[in-house]
Amino acid sequence: MNIDCYSITEEDFINEMEPNNNDTFDEYFLDSNLCVSTMIKKYDVPMLDNNEYMKKTEKKNLQCTVCGARAFGYNFDRITCESCKAFFRRNALKNIMELKCRFDGNCDITIENRRFCTYCRIKKCFAIGMRKEWIRSEQEKNKNRTIKQTKRRLQISILRQPEYFNSLTILCSTDRISLNNITHCYDQYTSEPSIVDYCAPQEVLSLRLHDFYNRKKPIIINLISYFKHLPDFQQLNIDDQATLIKRNIRILLPINYALLKTPSHSQIRYTYIQTIGCINNINLHSMYQILSNTFVPFVTFNPLIIKLLLIILFFTTNLLSTNSDTVEYKQSKYIRRIQSSYIELLWLYMIKKYGQERAVNLFTQFITRFIYLQTKIAQIDSIIRLNNDMQYIDSLMKVILQLS
Template sequence: MVLTKRTSNIPLICQICGDRARGINFEVITCMSCKAFFRRHALQPANHVHCQLDDNCDITQCTRSGCSACRLKKCFTLGMNPKLIRHSLQINRQCVKKKPSLLPTPLPLNLLQNDASTLSNSEWNLLSNVIHAYDQGNAIEHTKFMLQQQSILPPKLRIKSITTMDIIGFFYTTVQSFIERTSYFQDLSIDIRQTLLQRNAEIAGAYNSLFIVREANALTYPAYLFGSSNLYGHANVPILKKFISLLENNGVLFKIMLLVIGFSNSCSIVNPDDMKYMTTVTNINSLIHIENTLVTMLWKYLNYQYGFSGAVKCFSSYVIFILNIIRWIEIGRDRQHEDLIDVCVENIDQSLVVIN
């Protein structure tokens, strides 16, 4: 699917030491060494010797064995979850008794059954690569940089709508780049690519905007907050804050859902009077296969993280959340915003023509 070991020359990088990573371990992309280190030491952090260099060691592939205290501190700082250690040990004990079956391609699940299966190795790799494909765009750090640059502009330039519009436009173009980095997208015909990106640009862009605004703390920048109020109206700000408060904290889940939306053929409202929506998708079977693969991975991940009942509640909440975003877009349509979307769609068409 996305930047797999067989389809990409870009290796996954361990977020702890920088060595070649082997997938997601305890909610963070790590190498096998850091995975084993965290498994051994995370449950007894009090037993570690103290750092000899004021807790400021640089953890790299070469130095990771030099200071266990700083290495473990970095593991916790980057989000490795010790609660999953016992869960993984339980899975390993089950695997000793029963040889796991690896699925060559994910199969659809019956959501009415209490399916307790976890993701196969290939699905974990797929999930890891989805995260890597999104993080490769470095959208959060780039947004922070743009916000900082906006805040130091002269007051007259700082509050101009076009300055804020450039930042919001970046939220939308980031989605296109994310989807284009997937091998599934490259396997689709040109007409399906154009149709997907055109139809889903607005909803996927709005969803991505909420995530980036939250992660980059954009609403703490007065210039951005003022610019957004000028563009969409002061009444829109509390609605924006409400959506952000309801957005799932699980960043992995967000990235999976964003890809599901990006490959959906029935997510956005279709306006029959707009000719750009009248394109029909040919060879729909290839697209349905991708959608089935992604939704199956999503469901297995939810079931793995939250259990069956929690997965059902989480999935239902997400569907409602996406529908509310669509409603929010339709109610609060703005001419400047529509122009922004039109420019994004036009750039998408041009980029696909150039690529092909």
């Protein structure tokens, strides 16, 4: 069995892709024959040069909603320039009653005079909807900094162990069988459920949050089924099995979506989903889109790597680094041994196929994107918990989303 399902050049893979907001996960339901590698062509994904990898694309034509200066994105839930972002962080937590306007209390805040009146500038920040509760405390900043530093040290320590690489020289027959079994098992159990005679009812489908997640239940059940059929998972204590599923499945959904197939039917009228009732009118559907699209280049390059990484991440006892809750696993050491065995298999495969330098490059890019995914999943968790509609969600989905 050929484990190299797709093949593109290294240069194509390393180039970063821009997410396309017209994509929709529900399109995946419509065709069982078209492979995910066509996503790049279908959405005409632009590529960046190698030396621009990991550089954020400059957002043009944005204006600060406070002073009108050039802006580059959202800060504290509103589009602002860097100056107003820093100003808000410094002053939003102060008592506004202690400030005074030297004029009539209704200054017009512009890029030229924004420094003249602190009172009117902070008043305008609040008036346009900037959120002071989103300002992180020093304790939160230090915690986040510590998490990132720990991850970097761990990554560097793994990649600098020469004996680790020296031991990985050949793929034995057992390793090849394991790789083929992983591919076969994933393809057998995680294929998306089909919808017969599907017809999009309208261009934009507005869904309450519980309806949005209930529609995803079949895909989640299939992903759980895949992990349940792994022999290593079956050897775990039943409580540990349940805990891994409960804590990790929701975090892996965007990566799993990148692995799934996507249609390209020009004659089909697709549905774009807008989640309604979320705080600040956030569209969770779009958030999942963007997260999934960041992993599509990996899938297009070599889906087996992502299938192995899914297993490695699943056998992690604290996958969401922003979660301070600790869970005691009955077989924590055994879980770590399982994870280590799959890490070794991944390294063995990548080094044999691509060489050490390229394997390190691939791993580094994946870790960088996964850290970003972790922060976004933590934000999604917060949005979900603030939504009253979640009381109507399916009982299994409550468990997966950690609402019960």
